[in-house]
Each structure stands twice: as structure tokens, then as C-alpha cells.
Amino acid sequence: MINFLKKFYFFGFNKDGLNHWIWQRISAFLMIFLFFWIIFSFQDLSINFITDFNTWIKNPINLILFMTLLIVIIHHSTLGMLNIFEDYIQSQKRKKISSILLKITSFLIIFISIFSVWHIYSETI
Amino acid sequence: MKNNNRPISPHLQIYKPQTTSILSISHRFTGIILYLSTFLISLWLFSSAFNNNLKIILNNFLFSNLGKIILFFITFSFTYHFLNGLRHLIWDFGYGFNIKNVYLTGFIIIILTITINIYIWFF
Numbered sequence: 001m002i003n004f005l006k007k008f009y010f011f012g013f014n015k016d017g018l019n020h021w022i023w024q025r026i027s028a029f030l031m032i033f034l035f036f037w038i039i040f041s042f043q044d045l046s047i048n049f050i051t052d053f054n055t056w057i058k059n060p061i062n063l064i065l066f067m068t069l070l071i072v073i074i075h076h077s078t079l080g081m082l083n084i085f086e087d088y089i090q091s092q093k094r095k096k097i098s099s100i101l102l103k104i105t106s107f108l109i110i111f112i113s114i115f116s117v118w119h120i121y122s123e124t125i
Numbered sequence: 126m127k128n129n130n131r132p133i134s135p136h137l138q139i140y141k142p143q144t145t146s147i148l149s150i151s152h153r154f155t156g157i158i159l160y161l162s163t164f165l166i167s168l169w170l171f172s173s174a175f176n177n178n179l180k181i182i183l184n185n186f187l188f189s190n191l192g193k194i195i196l197f198f199i200t201f202s203f204t205y206h207f208l209n210g211l212r213h214l215i216w217d218f219g220y221g222f223n224i225k226n227v228y229l230t231g232f233i234i235i236i237l238t239i240t241i242n243i244y245i246w247f248f
Contacts, residue, residue: 025217028210035207050184054173070166077160084153113167116174
């Protein structure tokens with residue numbers, strides 16, 4: 001059991017290929033449901049999307065699911081990009097530097113996105 | 126002599142293009158486009174929250190022709206990556222591995238991607 005749970009440590013970011021593979025699939029599964037939810041949810045906003053988004057995000061359920069979606073998207077895409085780096089960057093040194101830069105970029109994207117969404121949510125409450 | 130710079134993994138330049146290989150490479154390529162599009166999403170959310178001028182500029186840009194072309198690439202990449210991702214997940218469960226099904230599902234995905242994008246952009 002402990003060995004099984006070890007496969008889930010580090011969210012796919014350690015050196016273990018199986019761990020990476022499993023988390024890539026977990027995030028993919030989560031995204032299937034979250035994207036179906038958001039596509040149907042956004043249909044009501046499509047008439048005046050830009051102003052309606054700010055009211056839509058005020059609903060706590062929408063806020064939590066939207067934040068989850070943002071985290072899962074960045075997680076999945078970072079794992080995918082790391083996979084591409086692994087396959088196509090030949091020099092080990094360059095691969096390591098690119099991976100670190102990628103992780104920093106992803107962290108910044110997720111930080112800015114979550115912080116902004118939270119700011120929109122808490123603006124008038 | 127140890128050479129750290131020898132070529133590894135898929136040799137795209139010398140690999141004979143086939144439907145299956147093109148679909149596989151497209152999956153990665155659309156993945157890269159989608160990763161880059163998260164920058165745009167992040168910027169849009171930031172502008173919505175903190176900077177009204179930037180928000181106006183960004184929205185005007187997205188409604189311009191160049192913006193629409195970029196959005197088209199994003200929706201196209203998204204639909205393709207989503208559908209092909211489902212195909213990959215079905216493979217992970219051990220289904221659809223014979224060569225006939227691989228080509229069939231690949232064909233279905235191309236048709237669906239084109240249909241969905243025509244629906245999104247023209248209806």
C-alpha cells in the first residue's frame with residue numbers, strides 16, 4: 001500500500017517516469033469533467049462575456065471550480081512540456097536549466113491567475 | 126568517446142510521415158500552443174482584476190483580425206488536443222490498439238475537430 005501511495009508523491013515532478021505518467025492521466029481525467037462544466041457554464045455568458053465573467057466568478061462554486069481548473073491546466077501542461085524537453089533537448093545541462101525555467105514560469109502563471117481571480121472575487125464582497 | 130549531444134528520441138527530420146505519426150506529433154505541437162495560450166489567459170485575468178486600460182487594449186486586440194486568428198489557433202489546438210487526449214486515455218485502458226482502429230479513431234478525430242471548429246467560428 002505504501003509503495004502504491006509512493007507513486008503519487010510529488011505530483012509527477014520527481015524523476016520517476018511512472019509517477020509522471022500517472023499524474024498526467026489524473027490531470028487529464030479531471031480536465032475532461034472541468035472543461036465540460038466550463039463550456040456549458042460559459043454558454044450563459046457568451047452574449048456579454050467580458051462583463052458577465054466578473055459576476056459569474058462571484059459564485060463560490062464557480063470560483064473554486066475555476067481555480068481548480070487553472071491549477072490542473074498548468075499542472076498538466078507543465079508535465080507535458082517537461083516530457084517534450086526530455087525527448088528533444090539533447091544536452092543534459094540545457095535540459096536541466098530549461099526544466100527549472102519552465103517550472104518557474106508555470107508557477108508565475110498560476111500565481112498571477114489565482115491571485116487575479118481571487119481579487120475579482122473579493123472586490124465587492 | 127562520450128558524446129552528450131547525440132540525437133535522441135523521435136528523429137522528426139528522417140521519420141517517414143504517416144497518418145499516425147503526424148497525429149502524434151500534432152498532439153505535442155498543439156500541447157505547446159495550449160501551454161503558450163495559458164500566458165494569454167493569465168494576462169487576461171490579471172488585466173480584468175488590476176488594470177482596466179490593459180483590459181481594454183487586450184479585448185480590442187482579441188476582437189481584431191490578428192486576435193481572431195490567434196483565438197482560432199487556440200480553439201483548434203484545444204479541440205484537437207482534447208479529442209486526441211481522449212483517444213490516448215482509451216489506449217491507456219487497453220482498447221483500440223489494432224491498426225484498423227488506430228487509423229479509424231484518428232480519422233474520426235480529424236473530422237470532429239474540423240466540424241467543431243466550423244461550428245464555433247461560423248455559427
